[in-house]
Amino acid sequence: MSEEKSLNFIEEIIAKDLAEGKHASILTRFPPEPNGYLHIGHAKSICLNFGLANTFGGGTNLRFDDTNPVTEDTEYVESIKADVQWLGFNWVKECYASDYFDQLYSFAIQLIEKGLAYVDDSNAEEIAAQKGTPTVPGTGNAFRDRSIAENLELFTAMKEGKYEDGAKVLRAKIDLSSPNMHMRDPLLYRIKRAHHHRTGDAWCIYPMYDFAHGQSDAIENITHSICTLEFIPHRPLYEWGIEQLQLFPSKQYEFARLNMTYTVMSKRKLLQLVNEAHVSSWDDPRMPTISGMRRRGYTPESIRDFCERIGIAKRENIIDFSLLEFCVREHLNKIAQRRMVVTDPIKLVITNYDKGSEILHSENNPEDPNGGVREVPFSKELWIQKDDFMEEPTKKYFRLGPGLMVRLKSAYIIKCDSFEKDAAGNITTVHASYFPESKSGSDTSGLHVKGTLHWVSAAHAIPVVLNEYDRLFSVEDVANAEGDFKDYINPHSLTTITTAWAEPALENDPKQARFQFLRKGYFYQDVTSTSNQLVFNRTVTLKDTWAKEQKK
């Protein structure tokens, strides 16, 4: 049985280009502006660009689109590089648009010399007004008719810092009545005295996106320049620049950006969440950032798998967050070490257990036959989950209750004999008796029970802190919800549990290890965790059909 993998529309274009000999090999690029942290939407683009190069044989450049010094910073450059590498990709070259500033400047001179660019003294408002509207053509101004010599002189003076910020701009001379607003004499250069994170104060004029991106692609000989849908109207301008300057014919293609339920993807909104302390930082585990997901315990494999599954197309989309969670669970199920942690404990006393304590063994991962076992101490007094006992059990309840039997995972079958309550009526202690012949691995009891509970020996337990995360927002389509997006922040997106007891093995496990805390979910040690106080982040819950059943 052969699985036919269908190509997405970009792959089809590339396959065709290669087949026709248009290119011997392909070169793509991932071009973030270093003004924020990468998020899962960027991961889609990263997987696309690097993935294309992988499947068709070729490479991918990492290029920082750093043409606006006001918002950019090396902090972001570093985080972006770390995130791309963590996702598992290697770039051919690390490039910066700012490396091309000299070249871009000479391109501008060329356009002026061809009569295709002019210096405009109008201010921003005037230019906007003169551009017209989508239905009303723009009108020119006197500056448009300046001579080539005058434009050359003025542009040189702009570069030399003879004018105030905003006093003049360089514009392309294209078509003020174009139905495409981007072709109505777009700005090429603006005067901006700001410290650039790489070029410092060497420049006081900076190229606009439309005079940097396509040109950078061409300089690097990018064959396929892939961006998101909102750049479609820029494409004629992209092509105009390449044609007029007679550069390498890079081609732009557009796909739909990623949207996900219960979260936001815009940099502006993410920045706001950080600045207004709705989350602790860019790498807060609730954030849809790569760094947040890494800290939460998502694996690069699962994110790549997710990006593979969502596909590439041109229609707007909103992907269920549960698909990402499915990918994370699927991977973690295979690799995570199993451990037992009781999060909301009550005492379980095995009344007929007189051995003091013993060492039992439990498999590290039932999915992995070679995963080995770990030692788990068992004793007379244990901690079990509070909701694993019910005073008056309902019909389908498979756990502990008066007279009911369950298995303690990797240990014995027990039978509940009695329980104690405090003055407030809360269950404090459950008494049970165990069946010595029901020991895991050598069970001769012939008993059969439906429920299996996780547990921790009270005398051997170590305290751990758990951060349990839920969705950041309470509505599916946050971006399209009525009013301020911050009104929909889920107030219960983080629950910190300080009452949890863990089995001692956890103390000696490596910090980077992935865990499944049995019946609770997948967990990953937080960056704040120390040997004195272990702190774990819940990556994702286990699928819980019992919780679902109860809601009915």
Place this chain on the structure above:
RNA sequence: UGCCUGAUGGUGUAACGGUAGCACAACUGUUUUUGGUGCAGUUUGUCUUGGUUCGAAUCCAGGUCAGGCAACCA
């Protein structure tokens, strides 16, 4: 009332004139020393109106709806 995109189950994504498939979600059943995992199965779809054709999700025409475009942002 301009230009540009797009429209296939709840959500994504295939089918390139010839059986509407796959995944997630939801729901059954089954297995299970995790109410996890695995396995088996069920439910749900081509925006609309015409046209071309033996045959249309696919081609053509009109309509409807959704999104984008008028930053000295990218």
